Amino acid sequence: MGRLVVVSNRVGPLKDTGRAGGLAVALVDALMETGGLWFGWSGNVSEEGSFGQMKTQKTRSVQMAQVDMTQADYDAFYAGYANRTLWPVLHYRLDLADFDHRFEQGYRYVNDRFATRLKPLIQDDDVIWVHDYHFLTFAASLRAMEVNNPIAFFLHIPFPAPEILAALPNAAGIVRAMLAYDLVGFQTERDASNFRRFVIEELGGIDEGDGHLRVNGRVVIAKAYAIGIDADAFSKFPMTPDARKNMTRLEKLLGGRQQIIGVDRIDYSKGLPERFKAFERLLEDYPENRGRVSMMQVAPPSRSELDAYIDIRRALDELTGHVNGRFSDLDWTPIRFMTRSFPRRVLAGIYRVSRVGLVTPLRDGMNLVAKEYVAAQRAEDPGVLVLSRFAGAAERMPEAVIVNPHSAEEVAAGLQRAITMPLEERRNRWQVMFDRLCQEDAAAWSRSIMADVKTIRRA
Incomplete structure (x- = not known):
């Protein structure tokens, strides 16, 4: 050739x-x-x-x-x-x-x-x-x-x-x-x-x-x-200076609480409004998470000149205000919604301090965020991936908690399962996925x- x-x-x-x-x-x-x-x-x-x-x-x-x-x-x-x-x-x-x-x-x-x-x-x-x-x-x-x-x-x-x-x-x-x-x-x-x-x-x-x-x-x-992805290389990103600095800031902010992380472009295929509603359902159905679990959504805009994307951004702002207004406490904000991007090394650090990676597109070709989240985890204490059945990654990552993103009840139940999953089960699921990521890079x-x-x- x-x-x-x-x-x-x-x-x-x-x-x-x-x-x-x-x-x-x-x-x-x-x-x-x-x-x-x-x-x-x-x-x-x-x-x-x-x-x-x-x-x-x-x-x-x-x-x-x-x-x-x-x-x-x-x-x-x-x-x-x-x-x-x-x-x-x-x-x-x-x-x-x-x-x-x-x-x-x-x-x-x-x-x-x-x-x-x-x-x-x-x-x-x-x-x-x-x-x-x-x-x-x-x-x-x-x-x-x-x-x-x-x-x-x-x-x-x-x-x-x-x-x-x-x-x-x-x-x-x-x-x-x-x-x-x-x-x-x-x-x-x-x-x-x-x-x-x-x-x-x-x-x-x-x-x-x-x-x-x-x-x-x-x-x-x-x-x-x-x-x-290059899973082996990505797994080392959380140890870089930029990642460590931001991990320290986040850990201080969380104060021992657990975090759910989502990283997606603002796009109607990503299921972001449905995701916000599912997190609200989590707080409704499992009230023990109030004050203990927050969600961070990183969502840089894309194709912002198209009407459909303008509508999604407006809906996300409204949902964020609704959920935070309903559940916030003096020292706890349920949803942190950021419309900016971060370098991949910084994202790796954010993934590592997050107990749950939430990847719930309504349709997606593959979704490499799912793979990056798994690659960034600590082997001794890994987080749990909650993954849409309609993401391409679901074909090769069945060890994730697979959910239907159209059902707020099902996603909320998947999040609760991930939050409460025992350490041994988390390790076993993570190891199988990480080994496969390294092989299928x-x-x-x-x-x-x-x-x-x-x-x-x-x-």
């Missing part, structure tokens, strides 16, 4: 700044190993009439290349089809989807333009690895330009059941474009099965077993590859996909 060419909506950083997301952290090692190119959007919006100049930067064996978008392209591609149409549909929220046909046109146009900019940089023996819902049609654009390199794709968010996806106008056309990839990877077996079902039921594909689909005379691999995820890419044979 020659170079690795990674395509994603945003590029870098190659150096761990402590704030990089799961995708960036997971890709850096793969790029460093083979050398290669990381290509994507610069994050800048340029003047109308120009798609923006290519900006390149080389760091060691990896070149980064970024292009701007015009405002019109940003509105149709990113704010439009990617986040007003695809994001809600892929998260099973048809009620929030905007099906403006102009968005799809703009989406395909930007995929074409990005492919046009990338093509001159591609070498004959490169392997191209494209990421996430922003680039579903990207391989079809490259194939139209006679690019015959192996092209893999990985979807970091859920892929819905065919009955849901069918509501997307031209769903068949979008999935048909995805079949220009040689490999289509998903977070969970449920997501991969949903994709294969759609191809078989709607496009006449044939299931050849082991995740291989035959469609229109060619074979496409469609399998689950659960993304991981980010490097193993990348290697498994690249191993399947090597089996691809193109004419």
Whole structure:
């Protein structure tokens, strides 16, 4: 295999700044190993009439290349089809989807333009690895330009059941474009099965077993590859100076009380209003926790220009005020709600001093917070993960307390179980999950996909 060419909506950083997301952290090692190119959007919006100049930067064996978008392209591609149409549909929220046909046109146009900019940089023996819902049609654009390199794709968010996806106008056309990839990877077996079902039921594909689909005379691999973290490295973060300083502050603030921690972007897929209501239910149904257990929710905003996100932020502020007004005491505040982000090392310290990690998305591709919470725990006295059955992580973390996030009563009961769980049971559950995290880490995820890419044979 020659170079690795990674395509994603945003590029870098190659150096761990402590704030990089799961995708960036997971890709850096793969790029460093083979050398290669990381290509994507610069994050800048340029003047109308120009798609923006290519900006390149080389760091060691990896070149980064970024292009701007015009405002019109940003509105149709990113704010439009990617986040007003695809994001809600892929998260099973048809009620929030905007099906403006102009968005799809703009989406395909930007995929074409990005492919046009990338093509001159591609070498004959490169392997191209494209990421996430922003680039579903990207391989079809490259194939139209006679690019015959192996092209893999990985979807970091859920892929819905065919009955849901069918509501997307031209769903068949979008999935048909995805079949220009040689490999289509998903977070969970449920997501991969949903994709294969759609191809078989709607496009006449044939299931050849082991995740291989035959469609229109060619074979496409469609399998689950659960993304991981560097669990061993993350487990050391709580001992760094930044983490220790903040752990000391938190422990002093808690004064021996127990803390439930949630860390999520403000997004309707994360189930945050439902989570706040479940915590209120905990205080109602199990009043012994009043004054003894608090919840901290770290929730930096995202896509704040969209109405749905504005509504969620308003609802969370109101719920926080309601619960705190109802249950607060002179020396105890039930909910601490912070709309800011923290470096990963600081978060590791927050995780470690929290008895319960609460990860309850209504739908999620994987959710690496669940894995980071487990990795940050003390082996001798670990906390307990309470995890939504609809998070991708639930497939590989059955030792967590699994709950239905739509049921405040069930989540409250799960929290009570976690708070009162005996030490030996906490240790046993944690050890199994931590060992699996170390085995199924980010490097193993990348290697498994690249191993399947090597089996691809193109004419």
